[in-house]
Amino acid sequence: xxxxxxxxxxxxxxxxxxxxxxxxxxxxxxxxxxxxxxxxxxxxxxxxxxxxxxxxxxxxxxxxxxxxxxxxxxxxxxxxxxxxxxxxxxxxxxxxxxxxxxxxxxxxxxxxxxxxxxxxxxxxxxxxxxxxxxxxxxxxxxxxxxxxxxxxxxxxxxxxxxxxxxxxxxxxxxxxxxxxxxxxxxxxxxxxxxxxxxxxxxxxxxxxxxxxxxxxxxxxxxxxxxxxxxxxxxxxxxxxxxxxxxxxxxxxxxxxxxxxxxxxxxxxxxxxxxxxxxxxxxxxxxxxxxxxxxxxxxxxxxxxxxxxxxxxxxxxxxxxxxxxxxxxxxxxxxxxxxxxxxxxxxxxxxxxxxxxxxxxxxxxxxxxxxxxxxxxxxxxxxxxxxxxxxxxxxxxxxxxxxxxxxxxxxxxxxxxxxxxxxxxxxxxxxxxxxxxxxxxxxxxxxxxxxxxxxxxxxxxxxxxxxxxxxxxxxxxxxxxxxxxxxxxxxxxxxxxxxxxxxxxxxxxxxxxxxx
Ligand code: ATP
Numbered sequence: 306x307x308x309x310x311x312x313x314x315x316x317x318x319x320x321x322x323x324x325x326x327x328x329x330x331x332x333x334x335x336x337x338x339x340x341x342x343x344x345x346x347x348x349x350x351x352x353x354x355x356x357x358x359x360x361x362x363x364x365x366x367x368x369x370x371x372x373x374x375x376x377x378x379x380x381x382x383x384x385x386x387x388x389x390x391x392x393x394x395x396x397x398x399x400x401x402x403x404x405x406x407x408x409x410x411x412x413x414x415x416x417x418x419x420x421x422x423x424x425x426x427x428x429x430x431x432x433x434x435x436x437x438x439x440x441x442x443x444x445x446x447x448x449x450x451x452x453x454x455x456x457x458x459x460x461x462x463x464x465x466x467x468x469x470x471x472x473x474x475x476x477x478x479x480x481x482x483x484x485x486x487x488x489x490x491x492x493x494x495x496x497x498x499x500x501x502x503x504x505x506x507x508x509x510x511x512x513x514x515x516x517x518x519x520x521x522x523x524x525x526x527x528x529x530x531x532x533x534x535x536x537x538x539x540x541x542x543x544x545x546x547x548x549x550x551x552x553x554x555x556x557x558x559x560x561x562x563x564x565x566x567x568x569x570x571x572x573x574x575x576x577x578x579x580x581x582x583x584x585x586x587x588x589x590x591x592x593x594x595x596x597x598x599x600x601x602x603x604x605x606x607x608x609x610x611x612x613x614x615x616x617x618x619x620x621x622x623x624x625x626x627x628x629x630x631x632x633x634x635x636x637x638x639x640x641x642x643x644x645x646x647x648x649x650x651x652x653x654x655x656x657x658x659x660x661x662x663x664x665x666x667x668x669x670x671x672x673x674x675x676x677x678x679x680x681x682x683x684x685x686x687x688x689x690x691x692x693x694x695x696x697x698x699x700x701x702x703x704x705x706x707x708x709x710x711x712x713x714x715x716x717x718x719x720x721x722x723x724x725x726x727x728x729x730x731x732x733x734x735x736x737x738x739x740x741x742x743x744x745x746x747x748x749x750x751x752x753x754x755x756x757x758x759x760x761x762x763x764x765x766x767x768x769x770x771x772x773x774x775x776x777x778x779x780x781x782x783x784x785x786x787x788x789x790x791x792x793x794x795x796x797x798x799x800x801x802x803x804x805x806x807x808x809x810x811x812x813x814x815x816x817x818x819x820x
Pocket of ligand 1: 676
């Protein structure tokens with residue numbers, strides 16, 4: 306069923322101009338996608354929602370748009386040259402390449418799925434079911450949970466200590482087979498650096514080697530003092546940025562969940578050392594509220610990191626229940642003074658802030674929030690795509706595909722439809738309504754096909770309102786306005802249409818909800 310939803314999502318995205326595979330006429334390019342006309346609108350709306358919630362609402366958060374190319378030493382200082390690796394493994398028979406940690410995590414997922422199934426079975430069997438008690442006493446559940454924990458721990462240690470031989474041993478002990486071919490004929494595990502590189506034309510050799518940034522955060526760190534001085538912000542303050550990032554992912558599957566070129570929305574919050582846990586808790590809650598304003602709470606959860614980076618003292622993911630399970634959507638990390646400290650050491654330039662209240666200088670600590678724009682896009686789409694049975698004009702059952710996108714994020718806010726197209730005065734009236742509304746909202750004018758089909762087309766791209774101009778409109782300047790989710794139609798004066806659309810689609814309602 307979920308697999309089915311995922312397939313529908315991919316084909317719906319293409320059919321309605323949300324997402325196309327990149328370079329499709331040349332059979333595509335793995336892990337790279339293009340956003341079509343509807344996709345570009347939805348993406349811009351998600352960006353706007355994030356930017357406003359961060360920069361507009363917080364007096365002490367400012368924006369930045371740093372370049373993708375940066376001095377190569379930045380990636381040495383940040384640790385990416387030496388340690389931005391994934392452990393890869395090849396299957397000798399199928400010649401397929403996998404991430405060793407992902408193969409092992411899939412085994413953990415299987416055990417967790419078994420536990421959930423057992424819990425559901427018991428829930429159905431017993432009245433007054435005590436779930437916590439069942440989880441802590443049922444022998445099978447306990448056994449699976451212990452096994453999952455032991456595997457996760459061994460994997461985390463293997464990654465931390467770079468003990469690739471033990472990761473391979475774990476794959477063998479768990480008898481993990483190639484998911485495609487079933488073969489267990491594996492190579493050794495080795496590390497693979499995920500950064501793409503290119504060459505600057507005027508500098509030969511290693512010195513001219515540039516990296517396409519694998520995250521936007523470093524552009525913020527190296528500009529920290531520029532921004533602080535030019536905006537005269539006082540700690541605590543934040544810098545927010547939206548931009549492209551590039552990772553040479555070993556396996557780029559699952560559509561736009563794991564891409565080789567993607568976009569991040571990151572915010573670094575600069576704070577006094579020692580205050581990080583307070584700010585970490587604050588941003589965890591704030592970011593979850595941002596998600597909950599557009600996504601049902603049951604589809605979101607926190608997941609603490611099993612494997613903390615050596616410099617981080619707290620890290621959590623906000624996971625979303627994608628059609629292929631709960632997976633990371635956003636990361637919130639307390640990164641101490643690791644990045645600024647490393648740039649200070651590598652560049653020899655002070656990365657310090659003078660705190661007038663304490664009368665001392667220090668390298669600020671950082672709490673960062675980092676959400677993938679494309680993953681956010683996928684979460685909105687997978688949450689919105691619904692197929693339902695509704696009565697047609699004759700009262701017969703028919704199916705409609707509707708994207709229940711939160712109206713503030715919908716690509717098109719309002720469609721203007723003359724009931725028929727062969728009546729000049731009706732068309733002229735409808736054009737007039739469209740020409741008024743287009744200055745305020747993204748609108749579509751559509752006169753082709755029967756009205757029912759036009760409604761369905763708008764449902765399929767998530768348009769919250771359809772305004773229909775009919776013969777009565779010519780007499781009394783009223784129109785019908787149809788709401789996407791309820792499909793209810795009401796007759797209103799043309800002069801009220803803009804107000805109705807605005808009421809439901811304006812971004813500020815979402816922002817107020819977060820507080
Ligand atoms: P994962 O464990 O899934 O590879 P990550 O922990 O490496 O992700 P971060 O480095 O924390 O990810 O990046 C922050 C955010 O950027 C992620 O939460 C995710 O939303 C997004 N992101 C990271 N890698 C990709 C990718 N290859 N494609 C799309 N989005 C990505």
